[in-house]
Amino acid sequence: MSEHLLARSNGRPWLSDGGLETTLIFLEGFELPGFASFPLLQTAEGRAALQRYFREMLETARAHETGLVLGTATWRASRGWGPVLGLTDDEIDEANRRSVAFAESLRDEFPDVPSLIEGVLGPHGDAYAPDRVLTAQEARDYHRPQVEILAQAGADFIGAYTLSSTGEAIGIAEAAREVKMPVLLSFTVETDGRLISGTTLAEAITETDAATGSYPMWYGINCAHPDHFRDHLKGDWIGRIGSIRANASRRSHAELDEATELDAGDPQDLAQDYAQLLHMLPAVRVLGGCCGTDHRHIAAIGAACLE
Incomplete structure (x- = not known):
């Protein structure tokens, strides 16, 4: 999948979206x-808001003559969150299918913008205050149903975000391997640059990598400001980082x-941080945002990094 993306982008990074949930809320x-955005696809008002959001991202990618990674609105659409949201397993599965179909409709609407549909996973619990840490086997069993549904629905690859433990990362990678899906694993860090x-x-x-035979196509960092992790990017391992989706805010x-x-920070300042990160991380292939970012930040990142 990484080679496929590179071939379609002429070696230039692609853009991704920003802080979907914070944009919708604030x-x-x-x-x-539960910070779940996928239920909005079942109302005309919610669907229209999601269309506005992703159309702006597609327009931004078009303006910068690059591709867009179209993430599904499924960060909270795992079966473990069903009871919290009052949904059955079948309803959660259908929400994942609906989210992929929605992303496909957007891709069809912009045939001139290269795009890949990313089946998005989130952590089993609260990434920032987990009630417990899953073992790799527990994580594999927990995430596999969603991975399988997203694969069957037509996602191009799996993207797992705000991961805060290696056990969960390993389990997701194993679930993706069993379903024969490429996978991106994105960790979140605290202000000291470390996982919780x-x-x-x-x-x-x-x-x-050691536990999975380097199965993930690449790793990412998300939901942290560049100030929180920039000084820790040293060593051969940084060649495995292919995605940056930082927060606009410097807050913990x-x-x-x-x-x-909403703390939206300064889009131009964040874009300059990304330009610096590109020099430090030569393997980065996807540039997007997380909490507090919207189309303004993505446009600024594109201007700073792709022109």
Whole structure:
């Protein structure tokens, strides 16, 4: 999959979207129980908001003559979140299918913009305050149903975001391998550049590669400001980082959880941070955003990194 993306992009990074859920909550005024965006696809108002959001991203990719990774709205669409959201396993499975079909409709709407559909996974619990840490086998069993549904529905690859433990990363990689799906594993770090467990990014990536035979096509960092991890990007392992989706805010996860207003930072400052990261991370293939970012940030990142 990484070679396929490179072949279609002439070696230039592709863009991805930004902070979908924070945009919907703070800028569009939606309530998202459990931070789940996929239920919006079942209402005309919600679907229209999602269309606006992703169309702006596709237009931005078009303007910068690059491709777009179209993520599905399924970060909270695993079966473990069903009871929290009042949904059955069958309803969760159908939500994943509906989300892939929605992404396909957007791709069809912009045939001149190269795009890949990313089947998005989130952690089994709260990434920033997990009630427990899954073993690799538990994570494999937990995530496999969603991986399988997304693959059957037509996603091009799996992208797992805000991972905070190597056990969960390994389990997701094994589930993807069994379904024969390429997979991106993206870790989130605290302000000290480490996972919540204290594990370093170097340790997390090295351990996951060792346990899976380097099955992930690449790794990512998301839901942290570049200031939180920039100084820790040293060593051969950084060649495995292919995706950056940073927060606009420099606040900690705990501070963001308590925030009642959106901290969108400065799009231009964030874009310059990305330009610096590109020089440090030669294997990066996808540039997007996370909490607090929207089309303004993605456009600025494109201008700073792709022109």
